[in-house]
Amino acid sequence: MQIPLVDYLVLDNGPYLQANECQSCGARFFGRRNACAQCGGREFNAVRVSDTGTLRTFSIVYRAAPTIPTPYVSVIVLTDDGTSVRSNLINVEPDPSKITLGMKVKLDTYVVGTDDDGQEAVAFGYAPA
Amino acid sequence: MAQDIWVLGTHMTAFGRYPDQDAVDLATAAALGALDDGGVDIADMDILACGTLFQANAGMGQQVQKQIGQTGIPVYNVSNACATGATALRTVIMAIRAGEADLGLAIGVEQMGKMGLLAGGARKEKNVYEPSGRYGAVMPIDGILGTDTMPGVFAQAGMEYANDNDGVGFEQFAKVAQKNHAHSTLNPLAQYQKEFTLEEVMGSPMQSYPNTLLMCCPTGDGAAACVLVGEERFASLSREQQSRAVKISASVLTTDPYVESGQMQPDVNTLTHNAATAAYEQAGVGPEDLSLVELHDCFATAELIHYDNLGLCEPGGAGEFIDRGAPWRDGQTPVNVSGGLISKGHPIGATGVANVYEVATHLRGEAGDRQVEGANVGLAHVIGLGSSCGVHILEKSGIN
Numbered sequence: 109m110q111i112p113l114v115d116y117l118v119l120d121n122g123p124y125l126q127a128n129e130c131q132s133c134g135a136r137f138f139g140r141r142n143a144c145a146q147c148g149g150r151e152f153n154a155v156r157v158s159d160t161g162t163l164r165t166f167s168i169v170y171r172a173a174p175t176i177p178t179p180y181v182s183v184i185v186l187t188d189d190g191t192s193v194r195s196n197l198i199n200v201e202p203d204p205s206k207i208t209l210g211m212k213v214k215l216d217t218y219v220v221g222t223d224d225d226g227q228e229a230v231a232f233g234y235a236p237a
Numbered sequence: 238m239a240q241d242i243w244v245l246g247t248h249m250t251a252f253g254r255y256p257d258q259d260a261v262d263l264a265t266a267a268a269l270g271a272l273d274d275g276g277v278d279i280a281d282m283d284i285l286a287c288g289t290l291f292q293a294n295a296g297m298g299q300q301v302q303k304q305i306g307q308t309g310i311p312v313y314n315v316s317n318a319c320a321t322g323a324t325a326l327r328t329v330i331m332a333i334r335a336g337e338a339d340l341g342l343a344i345g346v347e348q349m350g351k352m353g354l355l356a357g358g359a360r361k362e363k364n365v366y367e368p369s370g371r372y373g374a375v376m377p378i379d380g381i382l383g384t385d386t387m388p389g390v391f392a393q394a395g396m397e398y399a400n401d402n403d404g405v406g407f408e409q410f411a412k413v414a415q416k417n418h419a420h421s422t423l424n425p426l427a428q429y430q431k432e433f434t435l436e437e438v439m440g441s442p443m444q445s446y447p448n449t450l451l452m453c454c455p456t457g458d459g460a461a462a463c464v465l466v467g468e469e470r471f472a473s474l475s476r477e478q479q480s481r482a483v484k485i486s487a488s489v490l491t492t493d494p495y496v497e498s499g500q501m502q503p504d505v506n507t508l509t510h511n512a513a514t515a516a517y518e519q520a521g522v523g524p525e526d527l528s529l530v531e532l533h534d535c536f537a538t539a540e541l542i543h544y545d546n547l548g549l550c551e552p553g554g555a556g557e558f559i560d561r562g563a564p565w566r567d568g569q570t571p572v573n574v575s576g577g578l579i580s581k582g583h584p585i586g587a588t589g590v591a592n593v594y595e596v597a598t599h600l601r602g603e604a605g606d607r608q609v610e611g612a613n614v615g616l617a618h619v620i621g622l623g624s625s626c627g628v629h630i631l632e633k634s635g636i637n
Contacts, residue, residue, distance in 0.1 A: 111366050113381060115373025137500060139372040146495040165400055165502070167392035168446035169384045171354060176380035182389050182445075184397070184502045192498035194383035204407070204446055209400040220381055224364040231381050 113220060113231040115139075123217045123232065124159060127191060128152040136191050159215040160237055161187035166209070168202045185213055185234050198233035212237035241468040242330050243482040244631065245340070246275020249461035249594045252428040252582030254350065260292055260460075264346035265304045267460035267587075271342065272305075275464040276478050279306035282464075283338035286313045288325035288345040289586035301344060319533065321345060322461065322589025323490065323619045323627025329465050330488050339470040345591065346460035347584035353456065356385045383501075388453050388536055389445035390622070394505050395538025396447070398545070404556035405541065407447040411438045412559045413537040414452040414579055420566055421576025423607035428457050428582030452537035454578035461590035463597075479636045483597040486614075487519035487630035493623075503622050505539065509546035512628040516616070517548070520630040524548040527570055528612035529599055531592040533620045534577040540564075544572070547618060547628075571609050574599070589627055592617035600633040 112119050116138040118126050127136040132149030136157070143150045166183045181197035198216060200206055213234035220231035248270025250263055264287065272279060279302075287298030298312035317324040322345030329341035356379075366375035379385040384393075399405040415435045421427040433441075433451055441451040471479065491512040496504045517523055524547060532547060534540035541559060544550045549570050550558035558564065564572035575581045575595045578588065596615035598604045613633040620626045 111368070111375055112373075113375055114378065115368055135495070135497070145499075164498075165393045165397035167384060167389040167396060167448075168443070169380070169386065169389045170442070170446075171388065171444040172380050172384070172386060173354070178380075180380060180384075182384035182393065184383070184393060184498065186498075190497070192501045194501040196381060196383060209396065221366075221376060223366045227366050229366050229375050233381075 109227045110230050111227055113229050117230065117232050119230060123215065125157040125193065125215065125232070126154050127157050129155045157191050157193070158187040158189040161185040161193070161213060163197070163207070163209060163211045163213055164192070166197060166207055168204065181207065183234060196233045199235040240334065242333055242485045242488070243466050243468070243471050244463050244485060244593065244597050245466045245474070245478060245482050246271040246273070246277065246464040247462065247594045247597050248274050249426060249587070249591045250459050251426045252457050252459035252584055255348065255458045260289065260297065260346050260348040261300045261304060263348060263458060263460035264297060264301045264344050267346065267462035268301055268305055268342060268344050271462035271464045276475070277340065277464060280308055281340050282308070282310055282342045284311055284329055284332045284341040286315055286325040286328035286341070286343045288315045288317070288321035288589070289347055290316050290318065290321050291347065291349065291585070297346065298344070317625045318621025318623050319535065319585050320490070320589055320619050320621035320625035320627045321586040322591065323629065324589070324625070326463060326590060326593060326629065327488055327490050327627065330485065333465060333467040340464065340466050342462060342464055343590060344460065344462040345587040345589055347586040348458045349456040349584060350458070351456060355387045384445065386445065388448045390503060391536040391539045392445040392448045393502055395542060397502070398542045398555065402553040402556065404560070407439065409556045409559050410447050410452060410537045410541055411435055411449070413534065413540045414438045416565055417534060417573050417577040417579040418451065420574050420607070421580035424576050424581060427576040427580055428455060429580045448536050448538055452579065454535050454583040457582040457584050459582060459584040459587045459591070461587045461594045463590055463593055476636070480634050481601055482634050483600050484632045484634065485629060486522070486632045487516035487628065489516045489519065489628045491515070491626045503624055505620055505622070505624060506542060506546050508624055508626040509543060509618065509620060512626040513547045516628040516630050522614055522630065524570070526614050527616050529571045529574055529596060529609045529615045530618070531573055531575060531595050531615070532618040534573055534579050535583060537579065540572070540577065543618065547616065566607070566609065574607050574609060589619040592619060593629055593631065596631050600631055
């Protein structure tokens with residue numbers, strides 16, 4: 109059994125990220141919505157977000173809470189359909205000389221933990237495309 | 238036209254660590270100092286606003302009253318992340334403008350001790366995964382889906398600027414911290430007063446690339462306070478009080494308007510730009526008129542992008558601005574001559590009042606060794622993530 113780390117990661121027929129898109133203005137949001145932060149609209153459609161994009165910014169995090177493995181590379185990716193996503197850059201050395209602003213990346217998933225029932229939590233990250 | 242507001246008295250404690258005092262002691266010291274400085278008494282105050290973040294539910298304003306005078310005036314305890322102090326100031330300003338007060342006291346205080354890294358939760362795995370929260374997460378996502386930590390979030394804000402503009406990188410960010418550490422050596426109120434070379438700044442332990450340890454503000458304790466007065470009451474004050482008073486020619490608080498990326502990376506730029514634009518219009522001055530700026534350098538990456546957000550440099554020109562030394566105390570627009578948050582310290586609730594204290598002290602010509610000569614207009618900026626931005630522009634009295 110697998111369960112996504114967050115509910116906007118869809119594993120069935122995926123993996124892919126799913127956003128709530130405002131029916132009025134098209135703004136996209138992850139997670140539960142009450143209304144639209146851009147226009148106040150209250151109706152949303154679930155839409156699939158592009159798997160590919162470019163690296164908009166990053167930081168290599170060395171200092172974190174004790175249980176979090178470091179260093180890791182935190183990134184904001186702008187997907188090819190114009191949605192910003194925050195995650196980690198994976199399959200790349202955490203070295204500034206190996207990371208280029210604007211580099212092409214692609215969504216990827218991996219198992220991040222297993223619970224006492226043997227259920228695996230699946231996380232997503234971005235890897236060089 | 239709303240009436241003008243003046244800073245009549247102001248005081249700050251030295252920032253640092255006070256294991257033998259509590260936040261009430263610190264707030265009280267700032268409050269009494271500001272009252273004495275203004276030549277007024279707690280009985281003259283019509284309103285008190287008190288800002289603190291980590292003890293926001295402690296009734297801090299009332300606790301201070303119980304030390305300095307329970308006169309029965311309304312107290313507003315405010316909390317607005319790192320803009321908490323600026324929000325306390327604005328609360329008093331709005332009350333005076335509304336005609337409900339002639340004189341008021343604004344206090345900002347924080348006692349953080351050695352809190353360490355802010356934000357970013359420890360990961361504690363549940364035995365059985367169950368989705369919870371607005372994102373249906375089965376475990377804390379910090380460190381898996383990017384970073385929640387402050388050094389990292391502000392690192393990303395800086396690297397986004399580097400992505401969009403030429404001539405900005407690790408070295409430019411490091412130069413900001415080199416400058417602020419150097420400035421702090423002249424400020425006896427600063428938590429740290431030690432100069433470092435650029436190599437030492439760049440070589441100190443990396444926290445979140447490109448922010449090294451010496452490019453991050455410390456946690457700490459401290460308080461600051463201002464006594465504010467409206468122009469009607471101002472007219473009846475003594476000549477000495479009037480000549481030392483500092484005019485608040487703009488007071489603005491903004492929040493972050495919607496931007497596409499905002500749900501993933503807090504946008505610290507748009508609301509700062511908006512606040513600065515409104516403040517310059519209120520005050521009838523431009524960035525070129527500023528004698529000094531105290532801006533929110535929680536991290537070196539933050540200061541650099543605020544050069545641009547506040548219009549201190551050409552659009553996109555923040556890298557060139559620091560490279561040619563423009564924000565140094567002898568440069569074009571001295572920025573954070575106090576040492577800034579990076580070296581003066583950042584007891585969160587106190588910061589937005591302490592910045593006004595610093596600017597006012599220069600405009601009075603009372604800043605001692607760190608005095609910016611001939612200062613007549615200054616700007617104080619804070620930003621609290623989430624987000625709120627406070628900008629105050631102050632002017633020298635002009636009354637002799």
